[in-house]
Amino acid sequence: MRKFAQKRKLINMKEHFKFYLFITLATLLVGIGFTSADFFTSPVHNFKDSFILFLQWGILVMALWSVIYLISLNKYVFALLYPLICLFSSILAYFRYTMGTTLTTVILEVFFDNHSQTTLISPILILVVVLSLLCAVLVVIYRFRNITIHHILLNSIIAFLLFVLLFNIPRIKHPLSERIPFNLYFITVQYFSQKKEALTERSVLSKDVTSCGEDQIVVLILGESLRADHLAFNGYERNTTPYLSQEDIISFPTIFSEYTHTNASVPHILTRADSLNPDLAYQERSFVDLLKQCGFYTVWLANQQPNKSYIYFMNECDTLIYANANKSAYVFDKWVDGDLLPAFDSFIQNDDRQFILMHTIGSHWYYNSHFPDAFQKYTPITNSRIVKSNTREEMINSYDNTILYTDYFWHEIINRLRDKKAVLIYLSDHGEALGENGVWLHATDADPIHYPACWIWMSPQYKADNPEKYQALQENKANHYRTDFLFHTILQAVDIQSDVIDATFSLFTVSP
Numbered sequence: 001m002r003k004f005a006q007k008r009k010l011i012n013m014k015e016h017f018k019f020y021l022f023i024t025l026a027t028l029l030v031g032i033g034f035t036s037a038d039f040f041t042s043p044v045h046n047f048k049d050s051f052i053l054f055l056q057w058g059i060l061v062m063a064l065w066s067v068i069y070l071i072s073l074n075k076y077v078f079a080l081l082y083p084l085i086c087l088f089s090s091i092l093a094y095f096r097y098t099m100g101t102t103l104t105t106v107i108l109e110v111f112f113d114n115h116s117q118t119t120l121i122s123p124i125l126i127l128v129v130v131l132s133l134l135c136a137v138l139v140v141i142y143r144f145r146n147i148t149i150h151h152i153l154l155n156s157i158i159a160f161l162l163f164v165l166l167f168n169i170p171r172i173k174h175p176l177s178e179r180i181p182f183n184l185y186f187i188t189v190q191y192f193s194q195k196k197e198a199l200t201e202r203s204v205l206s207k208d209v210t211s212c213g214e215d216q217i218v219v220l221i222l223g224e225s226l227r228a229d230h231l232a233f234n235g236y237e238r239n240t241t242p243y244l245s246q247e248d249i250i251s252f253p254t255i256f257s258e259y260t261h262t263n264a265s266v267p268h269i270l271t272r273a274d275s276l277n278p279d280l281a282y283q284e285r286s287f288v289d290l291l292k293q294c295g296f297y298t299v300w301l302a303n304q305q306p307n308k309s310y311i312y313f314m315n316e317c318d319t320l321i322y323a324n325a326n327k328s329a330y331v332f333d334k335w336v337d338g339d340l341l342p343a344f345d346s347f348i349q350n351d352d353r354q355f356i357l358m359h360t361i362g363s364h365w366y367y368n369s370h371f372p373d374a375f376q377k378y379t380p381i382t383n384s385r386i387v388k389s390n391t392r393e394e395m396i397n398s399y400d401n402t403i404l405y406t407d408y409f410w411h412e413i414i415n416r417l418r419d420k421k422a423v424l425i426y427l428s429d430h431g432e433a434l435g436e437n438g439v440w441l442h443a444t445d446a447d448p449i450h451y452p453a454c455w456i457w458m459s460p461q462y463k464a465d466n467p468e469k470y471q472a473l474q475e476n477k478a479n480h481y482r483t484d485f486l487f488h489t490i491l492q493a494v495d496i497q498s499d500v501i502d503a504t505f506s507l508f509t510v511s512p
Contacts, residue, residue, distance in 0.1 A: 015148050015149075015150060016150065018146070018147065019072075019147055019148075019149055022072070022142070022143065022146075022147055023065060023068050023069050023072055024065065025139075026068050026072070026082065026139050027061060027064050027065040027068050028061070029086070029135060029136075029139065030064060030068075030085060030086060030089055030181060031057070031060070031061040031064055033089075033090075033093070033132070033135075034086075034089035034090060034092065034093040034132075034180050034181065035057065035060055035061065035064065035089070035093075035179060035180045035181065036057065037092070037093035037096040037097050037180060038096060038102070038178075038179045038180055038330060039053060039056075039057055040097075041100070041331070041332050041333065042332060042385050043332055043366065043368070043382075043383060043384055043385045044384055044385070044386070044389075045383045045384035045386075045389050045390075046384075046389070048389065049384045049385075049386050049389050052386055053386075056175065059172060059175075060175070060176060060179055060182075062166065063166045063167065063172065063176055063182070064181070064182075066159060066162040066163040066166055067163065068082070068085075069155075069158075069159040069162070069163075070156075070159040070160065070163055072143060072147075073149060073152060073155055073156055073159060075143055075144055075147075078140065078143055079140045079143070079144070082136055082139060082140060083133055083136040083137060083140065085136075085181050086132045086133060086135065086136035087129060087132060087133055087136070088181060088184050089132070089180050089181040089184075090128050090129050090131075090132035090133075091125070091128075091129065092180045092181070092183070092184065093128075093180055094124075094125050094128050094129075095120075096180070098124075099326070100326070100331065100333045101326035102178070102183070102326060102327070102328050102330060102331050103180075103183045103184065103187050104187065104305050104325060104326065104327070104328055105187060105190055105191040105194055105305065105306060106305060106306065106322050106325035106326075107325055107326060108187065108188065108191045109191070109325075110325060175330075177190075178328060178329070178330045179330070190308070193308055194306055194307075194308050194311045197308050197311050197312055198311045198312055198314070198315040200312060202283065202284060202285045202312065203284075203285075204285070204289060205272075205284060205285050205289050205290055205498075205500050206290065206498045206499055206500045208498055208499045209290050209293045209294060209496065209497070209498045210294075210496070210497045210498070211294035211295070211494065211495060211496045211497070213294075213494045213495035213496070214421070214465075215351055215352055215353050215421070216351075216353065216354075216420075216421040216422060216423070216462065216494060217348060217351070217354045217355075217356070217417060217420055217421065217422040217423075218291075218296070218354070218355045218356070218422070218423055218425075218490065218493060218494055219355075219356045219357075219358065219413065219417065219422065219423070219424045219425070220355070220356070220357045220358070220424075220425050220426075220427070220486075220490060221357075221358045221360060221410070221413070221424070221425070221426045221427075222266065222269070222357065222358065222359045222360065222427065222428075222429060223360055223362045223363075223406070223426060223427065223428030223429065223452065223453060224262065224304070224360055224361055224362030224363060224364045224428060224429060225362055225363040225364050225365070225428065225429075225430065225431065225432040225441075225442055226362055226363050226403065226406065226428035226431065226432070226452060226453040227428075227431030227432050227434075227448045227449070227451060227452065227453065228251075228252075228253040228254075228255070228431065228451050228452060228453045228454070229253070229448065229451070230399070230400060230403055230453075231244075231251070231253075231403065231453055232245050233245045233249070233251055233455075234251055234253045234453075238378070238400055240400050240403040240404050240407065241403070241404075241407040242404075242407060243407050243408060243410065243411035244407050244410055244411065244414075244455075247411075247414060247457060248457070248458075248463075249455045249456065249457045250455060250456050250457075250470075250473040250474060250477050251453075251454070251455040251477065252454040252455065252456075252476075252477055252479075252481065252507070253451070253453075253454075254451065254478070254479070254480045254481070255427070255451065255452060255454040255481050255482070255483060255485070256450055256451065256480065256481070256482045256483070257429070257430045257431070257449075257450050257451070257452050257482075257483050258275060258278075258450075258482065258483065259429075259430060260430045260431075260442050260443055260444060260445065260446075260449040260450065261429075261430065261442055261443040262304070262307070262429045262430070263307045263308075263309045263310070264309065265429040265430050265483070266307075266309065266310040266313075266359075266429055267281035267282060267309050267310045267313065268281045268483060268484075269427065269429065269483050269486050269487075270286040270287065270288075270310065270313050270486070270487070271284050271285070271286050271287075271313075271487060272284060272487050272500060273484070274482070274484040274505075275482065275484070281309075282309070285312075285313075285316060286313045286316060286487075287486075287487050287490055287491055288313060288316040288317055288355070288357075289316060290491060290496055290498055290500075291355045291491075291494070291496070292316075292318070294353070294494070294496055295353050296353040296354060296355045296494070297318055297319075297352060297353065297354050297355070298316070298317040298318050298319070298354075298355045298356075298357075299317055299318065299319045299320075299321070299347050299354070299355070299356045299357065300313075300314045300317040300319070300320045300321070300357045300359065301321050301323065301340050301343050301344060301356065301357065301358045301359070302314065302320065302321065302322045302323065302359045303322075303323045303324055303335075303337055303339060303340050303358070303359060303360050303361045304359050304360070304361055305327070305328060317357070319347075321343045323339040323340045323343065324339055324361075327361075329364075331369075332366050332368075332369055332385060333369065334369055334370075334372065335361055335369045335370060336361070336369075336370055336371065336372060336405065337358075337360045337361055337362065337370075337405075337406065337409045338372075338409055338412070340358055340360070341409075341412060341413075344356065344358065344413070344416070345416065348416055348417070348420070351420055351421065353494075358413075360406075360409075362402065362406055362428065363399060363402040363403060363406065363432060365387075365441050366382075366385050367381075367382060367395075367398035367399050367401065367402050368381060368382060368398055368401075370402045370405070371401045371402050371404065371405035372405065375401055375404050375405040375408065376401055377400075377401060377404055378396075378397035378398075378400050378401055378404075379397060380393070380394050380397060381394055381397050381398040381401065382394045382395060382397075382398045387440050387441070392434070392435045395434060395435065395440070396434055396435075399432065399434060410426065414457055417459055418459055418460070419459070419461075420459055420461065421459060421461040421462050421465065422458075422459045422461075422462055423456065423457070423458050423459070423462050423493050423494075424456065424457040424458075425455075425456050425486070425489070425490060425493070426453065426454060426455050426456070426457075427452065427453075427454045427483065427486060428452035428453045428454070429452065430442055430449050430450070430452050431448045431449045431450060431451050431452050431453075432448060432449060433446040433448050433449050434448065436448060452483070456473055456507070458470060469492075469493070469508045471510075472507070472508045472509065472510050473507055473508065475510050476507050476509075476510065476511070479511065481505075481507065484505055485505050485506065485507055487505070488501050488502055488503065488505040488506040489505070489506045489507045489508060492506045492508045492509070493508065
């Protein structure tokens, strides 16, 4: 009897081992075959960087293991879901390898709104999908024929707890949400959440709106991670702005940003929100509403992915165009603001009332992605996406190269506006920490992050028609403002009058 029990125990152990080995191999099929596509372009410098990257991949595979563990407890559930995972993962990996494209909410927008999806289908894609499904079917057949699971309830509890644990740790969940195969779920949820937010009804800011201004073009460039003290025209020792330093621009180097990350900063900048009324950023419309009431055609040119916090304002505009729909923070290919210029050109062919907002990628990390090789003036530059693997000199050099390219981008915009009646306002959403007190990048608290770059340029015609505005900017350039100024300043720039404008916030109002 004891021998029988021991033999039965041994058989159970073998069955358990076979089951867990099966889960592991089924996971590795997806993890190596598809998930690894999200890692192959990541810049690494040495073995340590590669090992860190491998650990990040390993964490994703562990999360995937918990999912496959959970669905494999029932062979019918597994037969349905595992082939679907392989199907969608193979498609996502194909486009990641062949086009450098990752799944984004903008890609889904194009997919759902465009009926030409069949143009993306190729013989190679079909072959990849067929092979992936064939492998998945073989795995499913093996599950039916060779896997016996004991202690279903105990395994279900363990699988569920492991799944919940891994998907509720923020430092794990966020990277998971951007990687194959998890991005299919998370990006889809994000897409529908953004669609819902964009359709949310917000009341008209004011019906008491008048405009005595003439036809003109207003351009707002929303920058990214550009700190004021790294611009040559603000006294930086490097000539990071060779073009703009020759222009008659008025810089405001002491603008203060309450927020240190884009998702909180942008809605604050575009609305009447201020330090006393921060919630207005999520309750009211932006200044775009008033511009449209006064006959301005409004355009949002995006070189960043939308976010739920400001998707509403993007859709307030008459036209919304994305320059790089396939880019995200986990793509390290070239991603530059010059890609916005063709769309910009198409909207400035006439001199009607126009407002164009350009949401740029600017100086966002990974810096090397955001300037062409021709602008690699300061060397050595970073060679790893892992911040601590780079020296401070390399980090600052790469960062300053992004500014050098941004200066060229500004120059191109100004040249296109020079012969028109136009005003150009630049404001970065926040600054960037470059190693001060051991702090890097943004979305944390450090003084340089709170002081974004800001400047204003007027075309000769606009300046001639508005000498008092030019003089006001000159008198105010040394004053301290918060990013609350933008709402009121941009409306005063085009002589809009409304009961919701507070002139005391505006850069065009001279303090008594």
